[in-house]
Amino acid sequence: MKNQTPRHTSAIHTSVRHSSDKILTGDRATGPLHIGHFVGSLQQRVILQEQYQQTILVADMQGLTDNGYHPEKVSSNILNVVADYLCVGIDPLKTTICLQSAIPALAELTMYYANLVSVARLQRNPTVKSEIANKSFGQSIPAGFLTYPISQAADITAFNGTLIPVGEDQLPLLEQTNEIVRKINAIAGENILSECRALLSKVPRLPGADGKNKMSKSMHNSLLLSASEKDISRVVKAMYTDPKHININDAGQVEGNVVFTYLDAFHTDCEYVENLKRQYRAGGLGDGKTKKILEECLQDLLRPMRERRLVLMNDKAQLLEILKQGTARSQEEANQVLHRVKGAFGLNLF
Known part of the structure; x- marks a missing residue:
């Protein structure tokens, strides 16, 4: 058996596709990617890049939300993740690959959006509640981790993402993104941001080799x-x-x-x-x-x-250049969105 492709490659489910849709997806840079990522998202992205404008975000800042005291776990894996993208067939000429921490507009958007979301709403988010329980934070929940849905909303809106590949467990995050979009549009008095829809895959989550836990x-x-x-x-x-x-x-x-x-x-x-x-x-x-x-x-x-x-991995200069070019393109797009959001708050004074 040579050059085989897993059967689930064709098992992508979506609603009626629109050429104007933009894909936004990504991964936290907390380690090299595994075959669970391949089945769950990577092989799907290879297909999507032929059909849509697609941006993949290397989410290093979000990786710090539960690794703030061990930042090397994130910084040392940024290029690992980029190499994993390329080795499965993601093409930087078709897909924009960018680095979250190198786009200041994302952090600024997160701050503006945070003023529109209550702590109680974040705590009610089923995805956040589940992750907090899994990580056994107790009463020591990092603020960055609790506000993860706001950061994700900033990512999605900054790149005008309208079709977001997620598993069903991530749907509450998209719901919260759309809540924020509606609030911003109401403040602006017009639709300056677009709501997003989920692109669900029929592929079930691949279990770990031990059969007892998710792959990790x-x-x-x-x-x-x-x-x-x-x-x-x-x-x-x-x-x-x-x-x-x-x-x-x-x-x-x-x-x-x-x-x-x-x-x-x-x-x-x-x-x-x-x-x-x-x-x-x-x-x-x-x-x-x-x-x-x-x-x-x-x-x-x-x-x-x-x-x-x-x-x-033997040519890290090339990986850095791919990431640098993709980030530069993404920064221009995110800055345009930031300008509109600041305008809604009356903050574009100069």
Whole structure:
């Protein structure tokens, strides 16, 4: 199997598309990206860049909202994230890649918007509540983390984003963005900002290799796009299967079996995978064989990405130049939006 593409590439769901729509998406720069990112967003972006104006934001400032005391975790990963974008096929000639902290208008917009949102409204946001619980902040919630939805609203509006790729768990953030847009437009007395819509994918979130948590580098259950052959082999061999499937001839359970979840996500032959499931359920197919099939699949998928990424990381000047050029273009656009918002508040005095 060579140059395969995961089957979920075509599983993008959207409403009727409008040529005037603009895509805004991005990632926090807190570590290299993994295959969960690839399935969940990266492969979608490669397709979208052929159909829309697309901006991808390397969200380093938002990465600091829970890493403020360990900023090196963010600063050291900015170019890692850019390299990951390029190695999967995102083209800087078709997609604008920019750096959040290098666009001052984003921070200024965040400040203006913050005056229109109450702390109680932020605390009620389901996405924020869930993330606060997951991170066990207790009473020590960083203010930057609590105001994350306001910062995201600044990002979306600054680049005139109207179609935003998100998972269903992120929908409350877009709702809050549109609340802010309506408030700004009411103050201005005209529609100076556009509301946004969600671009939802049918692709389910890929679980971690342990089958118990979402994929996360900190939980040591992820597989990076830059994973070596040995890393891939190690992760696949340790993958969670059916604990009751002790002998090859035992009937096995496919549901909750991470190996089959990954085969569904990455193997290109759906009929072949369905046949494997039937064999596994009936008995006669061992975990060793299914893991071998999956490993071959992942090796073929990640090998060209790893090789391309190695070349990119050996030329960091090129990565910086791509980021610099994209940021310059984005800064012009964000400044125009900032000018309109300041005008709504009567602050364009000179």
